[in-house]
Amino acid sequence: VFKLMDGYLKNDSVSLQKAILDHVEFTVARSRFSFDDFEAYQALSHSVRDRLIERWHDTHQYVKRKDPKRVYFLSLEFLMGRSLSNSIINLGIKDQCVEALSQLGFELEVLAEQEGDAALGNGGLARLSACIMDSLATLDFPAWGYGLRYQYGLFRQVILDGFQHEQPDYWLNFGNPWEIERVHISYPVKFYGTVEEEIVDGKKFKIWVPGETVEAVAYDNPIPGYGTRNTINLRLWAAKPSDQYDMESFNTGDYINAVINRQKAETISSVLYPDDRSYQGKELRLKQQYFFVSASLQDIVRRFKDLHTNFQEFPDKVALQLNDTHPSLMIAELMRVLVDEEHLDWNEAWGIVGKAFSFTTHIVVLEGLEKIPVDLLGSLLPRHLQIIYDINFLFVEDLKKRFGSDYDRLSRMSIVEEGPVKNVRMANLSIVSSHTVNGVSQVHSQILKTKVFKDFYELWPEKFQHKTNGVTQRRWIVGSNPGLCGLITKWLGTEAWIRNVDLLLGLRQHAANPELQEEWRMIRRVNKKRLADYIEAMSGVKVCIDAMFDVQVKRIHEYKRQLLNVLSIIHRYDCIKNMKKGDRRKVVSRVCLIGGKAAPGYEIAKKIIKLVHVVAEKINNDPDIGDLLKLVFIPDYNVSVAELVVPGSDLSQHISTAGHEASGTSSMKFLMNGCLLLATADGSTLEIIEEIGEDNLFVFGAKLHEVPSLRDKARDFEVPRQFARVVRMVREGYFGFGDYFESLCDSIEGNGGDFYLLGNDFMSYLEAQAAADKTFVDQERWTQMSILSAAGSGRFSTDRTVGEYAEKTWGITPCKCP
Numbered sequence: 001v002f003k004l005m006d007g008y009l010k011n012d013s014v015s016l017q018k019a020i021l022d023h024v025e026f027t028v029a030r031s032r033f034s035f036d037d038f039e040a041y042q043a044l045s046h047s048v049r050d051r052l053i054e055r056w057h058d059t060h061q062y063v064k065r066k067d068p069k070r071v072y073f074l075s076l077e078f079l080m081g082r083s084l085s086n087s088i089i090n091l092g093i094k095d096q097c098v099e100a101l102s103q104l105g106f107e108l109e110v111l112a113e114q115e116g117d118a119a120l121g122n123g124g125l126a127r128l129s130a131c132i133m134d135s136l137a138t139l140d141f142p143a144w145g146y147g148l149r150y151q152y153g154l155f156r157q158v159i160l161d162g163f164q165h166e167q168p169d170y171w172l173n174f175g176n177p178w179e180i181e182r183v184h185i186s187y188p189v190k191f192y193g194t195v196e197e198e199i200v201d202g203k204k205f206k207i208w209v210p211g212e213t214v215e216a217v218a219y220d221n222p223i224p225g226y227g228t229r230n231t232i233n234l235r236l237w238a239a240k241p242s243d244q245y246d247m248e249s250f251n252t253g254d255y256i257n258a259v260i261n262r263q264k265a266e267t268i269s270s271v272l273y274p275d276d277r278s279y280q281g282k283e284l285r286l287k288q289q290y291f292f293v294s295a296s297l298q299d300i301v302r303r304f305k306d307l308h309t310n311f312q313e314f315p316d317k318v319a320l321q322l323n324d325t326h327p328s329l330m331i332a333e334l335m336r337v338l339v340d341e342e343h344l345d346w347n348e349a350w351g352i353v354g355k356a357f358s359f360t361t362h363i364v365v366l367e368g369l370e371k372i373p374v375d376l377l378g379s380l381l382p383r384h385l386q387i388i389y390d391i392n393f394l395f396v397e398d399l400k401k402r403f404g405s406d407y408d409r410l411s412r413m414s415i416v417e418e419g420p421v422k423n424v425r426m427a428n429l430s431i432v433s434s435h436t437v438n439g440v441s442q443v444h445s446q447i448l449k450t451k452v453f454k455d456f457y458e459l460w461p462e463k464f465q466h467k468t469n470g471v472t473q474r475r476w477i478v479g480s481n482p483g484l485c486g487l488i489t490k491w492l493g494t495e496a497w498i499r500n501v502d503l504l505l506g507l508r509q510h511a512a513n514p515e516l517q518e519e520w521r522m523i524r525r526v527n528k529k530r531l532a533d534y535i536e537a538m539s540g541v542k543v544c545i546d547a548m549f550d551v552q553v554k555r556i557h558e559y560k561r562q563l564l565n566v567l568s569i570i571h572r573y574d575c576i577k578n579m580k581k582g583d584r585r586k587v588v589s590r591v592c593l594i595g596g597k598a599a600p601g602y603e604i605a606k607k608i609i610k611l612v613h614v615v616a617e618k619i620n621n622d623p624d625i626g627d628l629l630k631l632v633f634i635p636d637y638n639v640s641v642a643e644l645v646v647p648g649s650d651l652s653q654h655i656s657t658a659g660h661e662a663s664g665t666s667s668m669k670f671l672m673n674g675c676l677l678l679a680t681a682d683g684s685t686l687e688i689i690e691e692i693g694e695d696n697l698f699v700f701g702a703k704l705h706e707v708p709s710l711r712d713k714a715r716d717f718e719v720p721r722q723f724a725r726v727v728r729m730v731r732e733g734y735f736g737f738g739d740y741f742e743s744l745c746d747s748i749e750g751n752g753g754d755f756y757l758l759g760n761d762f763m764s765y766l767e768a769q770a771a772a773d774k775t776f777v778d779q780e781r782w783t784q785m786s787i788l789s790a791a792g793s794g795r796f797s798t799d800r801t802v803g804e805y806a807e808k809t810w811g812i813t814p815c816k817c818p
């Protein structure tokens with residue numbers, strides 16, 4: 001019987017107040033007459049959780065009844081950040097919550113600070129997954145997210161004496177009100193062992209006899225849509241020892257070992273790999289990948305079989321989205337289930353696989369693609385290796401028919417890479433097995449077709465598409481910039497833009513309107529003050545909010561060229577120092593903010609962090625400079641810090657060497673908040689330029705097509721003296737630690753150095769910086785560019801991205817819960 005009323009939990013402020021007090025007493029178990037901020041946060045969170053669960057149930061029942069085709073978004077990483085404020089906004093109960101809390105003497109903003117980030121991911125790929133979930137829910141698509149419930153999220157970055165130190169992120173320490181443990185939803189996951197044969201009704205079948213089994217238990221995280229009742233599910237798996245374990249050890253009376261084995265099982269989902277660069281071929285990482293793949297597929301097949309018996313219908317009801325190659329083992333797992341367990345014949349099974357999977361890659365360079373050593377795979381997953389060999393055998397046979405003895409092509413395209421160490425190329429497996437392959441920006445998809453996956457594009461041009469990334473305006477405007485949100489709604493005369501983001505284009509006509517400009521600057525000033533207070537609290541550095549806040553926040557990578565940014569700051573400092581006092585009056589004050597984590601084993605990246613600190617130390621304590629220039633490193637950059645930094649930034653930098661950033665998504669968050677971009681023509685920035693026009697941002701540097709020849713000619717490149725000077729200052733210890741920075745300087749100088757063309761782009765970078773300075777003093781022009789940036793940001797919403805995936809890749813349609 002379907003409930004036609006709007007749920008039974010009331011959302012008026014009195015009901016919410018009552019709910020909060022009830023949870024204080026009965027959930028948090030504190031006296032309802034005295035409780036602190038954290039307890040109030042817990043009580044409010046549980047009150048909101050109740051409302052999420054109600055909508056989750058309604059959505060689940062309705063979708064189950066309608067049985068539409070669903071998409072399953074498979075990702076080893078989800079960078080969710082905080083949930084309280086986002087849930088309250090999407091449920092549309094913010095005002096009521098604020099009212100209820102003020103009655104109780106609490107402030108929503110203060111309570112929201114009590115929540116730790118769910119940092120179950122590294123960077124771009126992980127946050128994209130989270131933004132996509134928000135849009136899938138808001139657009140009423142029948143969808144699930146599947147991932148891993150790491151006990152330890154991405155490490156906390158602690159800076160000691162300018163050096164990055166990693167601290168464990170035990171985020172579950174005080175429980176997590178945003179998840180529901182589903183003790184009854186658990187599946188056995190097998191590892192190791194051997195493959196035997198058995199005859200069933202005269203037919204031979206393979207059976208995998210495992211050496212080890214662990215239990216996967218589901219933890220559900222309701223994902224509310226904005227302005228809709230639809231609330232979808234992010235199901236994360238945690239590893240638990242399976243009972244079968246104990247019996248064995250107990251029988252042998254070896255109690256200690258029994259306990260140790262139990263703990264061993266839990267380690268599978270214990271920690272997120274903090275590396276977003278290279279694959280170490282670690283067994284635990286492979287175990288994590290298969291663990292979540294096996295549990296997710298068992299859950300997906302169970303749900304399918306609840307209503308269907310014929311697996312031919314599987315691809316009509318199930319779309320499996322591979323978020324990079326990390327979940328690609330599901331291809332071999334689905335083949336194993338269909339052939340070994342459901343006893344379909346190979347071709348039937350292969351047909352189903354080919355119609356169910358779609359694959360997105362976030363990698364630009366061939367070297368970045370995931371490869372798994374055959375030995376490792378063979379010992380942990382013997383049956384899957386067999387299946388991958390079989391898939392590859394049939395694929396290569398097919399290639400031979402088409403390309404005859406073009407062995408170079410065959411060995412490039414083979415899923416199995418021969419050589420001293422044989423590897424399985426997970427990207428090749430994913431492309432061969434998927435009906436659609438896409439990059440995450442137009443230029444990225446072009447590079448895939450012409451370089452990275454050229455052979456495959458020539459073979460299957462119809463498979464290749466592009467889906468430019470996006471970000472959700474719910475978190476990145478409504479949640480993190482309520483002032484701007486209100487202003488936009490006022491000038492558009494509706495808040496419909498929050499669900500229909502193209503309406504933002506309506507701001508264009510007002511971009512030069514002095515009244516809007518004034519209000520726009522006011523809002524931005526309030527956000528800058530908030531950021532300035534945070535900077536002072538974090539670093540002790542007092543910054544002036546009249547200065548231009550120039551920001552670069554993202555993971556530390558050589559290709560993202562944080563070093564180029566630091567070298568230009570040294571240049572700016574050096575220029576000011578050598579200026580006659582009088583000329584200093586013309587200097588446009590800057591506060592330079594750099595933030596981001598370095599993968600623990602990435603030495604060069606860690607040296608860049610130290611360099612920022614020693615340069616900051618020099619500049620910030622130089623009386624000659626005062627407020628003309630400040631440099632601050634923002635520690636422990638994560639989603640909630642981004643929500644503070646983005647609205648308070650005037651200029652944001654996205655300065656990767658052209659051809660190295662697959663897309664970039666932080667640029668889109670800054671764009672939505674009216675922050676101007678200083679960028680190279682790389683990744684999604686090319687589409688941003690297309691949308692808002694070259695004259696509304698600052699572009700510099702070598703273009704994509706110029707890079708290869710510039711690298712070839714690097715030997716006879718005339719290094720600009722300004723560049724040579726700042727590098728020499730670092731190398732000679734002007735900021736101290738000269739020796740420590742030697743390898744860093746070597747990486748950008750001399751032959752074999754400067755692969756990322758810092759020297760080549762330095763002068764045009766300085767010109768772009770000067771253009772930004774010049775524009776900043778013309779506040780009307782700057783504000784107009786800021787408004788036009790936000791007005792053109794609608795295209796970069798994940799609502800557009802998800803709409804394209806749904807239509808062109810997944811073939812799903814909305815299923816709106818009444």
Ligand SMILES: CCc1ccc([C@H](C)CC(=O)N[C@@H]2O[C@H](CO)[C@@H](O)[C@H](O)[C@H]2O)cc1
Binds near residue numbers: 122276362
């Ligand atoms: C070593 C394991 C590993 C390797 C790569 C990765 C990710 C693919 C790295 C990543 O986050 N890439 C970024 O993905 C974003 C979302 O598509 C893009 O916007 C960025 O350009 C891309 O660098 C995670 C973990």
